[in-house]
Every structure is written in C-alpha cells, then in structure tokens.
C-alpha cells in the first residue's frame with residue numbers, strides 16, 4: 377500500500393493520485409486505533425484531516441512511512457516532534473486556507489456587530505423589528521487579534537480597512553514585523569493586556585500546551601465589559617464553561633464560535649444562548665481553499681513517493697529514513 381487515507385476525504389486531486397498509486401481510503405479508520413495502527417504499519421504515505429490522532433506510538437509502529445499529509449493547517453492532531461525524530465516528513469499547506477478563515481472571521485465579526493442572525497430569524501418569522509436589532513459600527517472600535525500569523529495577519533489587515541484600531545497578542549511577532557508596521561497594531565506582552573480595552577477579540581492561535589484553555593475565567597474577567605469574542609482557530613484554546621459564564625453574566629456581549637472543544641459538540645447551554653453564533657468549523661470550507669489544500673497535499677504525496685523534495689513540509693522536505 378502506497379497511500380492510506382484514514383478519514384472522509386474526497387476530491388478530484390485524490391482521484392488523480394489513485395490513478396498513479398495504490399490508495400486505500402477508509403473514512404472510519406481514525407475511529408479504530410488498532411485497525412489504524414495495523415494499516416499505517418503497511419503504508420508509505422498517510423493522508424489525514426483533523427480527526428486521526430497521529431501519535432508517537434502510531435508512528436513508531438510504521439516502519440515504512442515516509443510522510444504524513446495534513447489536508448489542512450492545524451497540526452494539533454499530529455505529533456510533529458515524534459515524526460521528525462523518526463525521519464518522517466510532515467506536509468501541511470499552511471497558506472492554503474488563510475484567506476478563507478480570515479474572511480469567515482470577518483463575516484462573524486460583522487454578524488455579531490449588526491446582529492445579522494437574530495435580525496434574519498425574526499424577519500423570516502414575519503417580524504419587522506428594526507430597533508431591537510440596533511447594532512454597533514466597527515469603525516473606530518478596537519479589535520484584539522490574538523495570534524498574528526498567516527490568518528490573524530489577514531484579519532488585522534481587513535480590520536484596518538474597516539477603520540478599526542488594533543491590538544495584537546503574539547509572542548512570536550515583534551514590533552518591526554510587516555503586519556505590525558502595516559496595520560499599526562499595538563503589541564501586548566500579556567494576554568490580559570490584549571483583551572482589557574478591546575471591543576472585539578478574535579483568536580488565531582494554534583492549540584498547544586501553552587494555549588490550551590488560555591481563554592478562561594481569568595482572561596474573560598480581564599475583558600472590557602460587553603466585548604465580543606470570536607474563535608475560528610481551535611476550540612481547545614477556550615474554556616467553554618468559563619465562556620458560557622462570561623456570556624450569561626454580560627461580561628461578554630456575544631460570541632461567535634466556528635470551532636469547539638469537542639467536535640461535533642454535544643447540544644449544551646451554548647447552543648441556547650441568544651448572543652452566540654455557532655458554525656460547524658467551516659473556516660476552510662470554500663471551494664478555493666479546499667482545492668488549494670487538496671492539490672498541494674496530493675502533489676506532495678506524489679513527490680514523496682517519487683523521491684522528490686516536498687513543497688509544503690513543516691519539518692524537512694524529504695524523508696530521513698531509508
């Protein structure tokens with residue numbers, strides 16, 4: 377077996393790959409760790425989305441594996457350090473969905489500010505209630521962008537075009553970086569400082585041990601009362617219980633969540649909060665982003681199997697194993 381696909385993935389780019397290589401696709405494999413381990417032991421390239429947990433244990437049991445292709449950008453389900461120590465390439469097209477996620481973020485920002493979902497629902501039900509749906513402008517408001525990488529940087533630039541003031545929180549970004557110079561964002565060293573005066577807070581951080589539940593009781597308490605919170609990054613960065621309490625107490629004015637701690641989430645209290653917008657992790661789901669992502673991963677899978685350097689590697693460009 378040359379290529380193993382362990383989640384529901386379908387795209388013409390994969391069909392083209394299957395014409396040249398032996399591809400085994402089993403959309404349910406990620407659910408069964410033992411069967412997954414047996415299949416990965418036989419394969420040379422593994423293609424995953426965000427559900428397959430690519431652990432050190434799984435990789436240690438895969439002597440033939442040359443590389444892992446992540447159809448997306450989040451790497452929290454892949455032990456990249458373990459892959460690197462075993463000489464296995466990890467491929468993820470980090471730029472492929474940045475525009476789509478940034479645009480969705482802005483859609484949610486506008487939807488929160490102008491109460492678009494509530495106004496739409498009430499009008500659809502026969503209402504014509506204009507005053508209830510009075511919103512706020514974005515112009516001259518402060519947006520805190522937490523995570524100023526490929527996606528957060530785009531969000532900051534869009535916000536600048538809307539006349540917003542910007543705060544930035546990103547331990548890896550310095551004052552002389554392009555995004556800071558272009559947007560005039562004021563960098564904050566501490567997360568509490570980054571949220572204290574913001575009217576809107578948007579999260580664009582990866583999920584790591586350092587960012588897990590970063591947005592919890594303490595940070596929400598440090599927010600300006602009535603601020604709006606948007607998360608299109610990873611659900612685990614937010615403590616949902618703390619978020620719910622902050623929404624119920626009015627400490628937060630509203631929230632828009634495209635990502636959840638557990639996906640799909642069980643139906644809970646957040647689902648019945650009136651000031652919450654929920655979408656099913658669709659940040660990367662545009663025709664363009666999906667095509668770019670699949671094309672890039674398929675091309676790199678082909679490169680791995682034909683001994684050429686990959687283009688979207690996140691550790692090294694070719695396998696370091698025999």
Ligand code: 3PG
Nearest residue numbers: 425426447448449450660
């Ligand atoms: C990503 O990490 O690329 C996005 O969150 C989308 O991921 P998914 O397509 O695996 O859901």
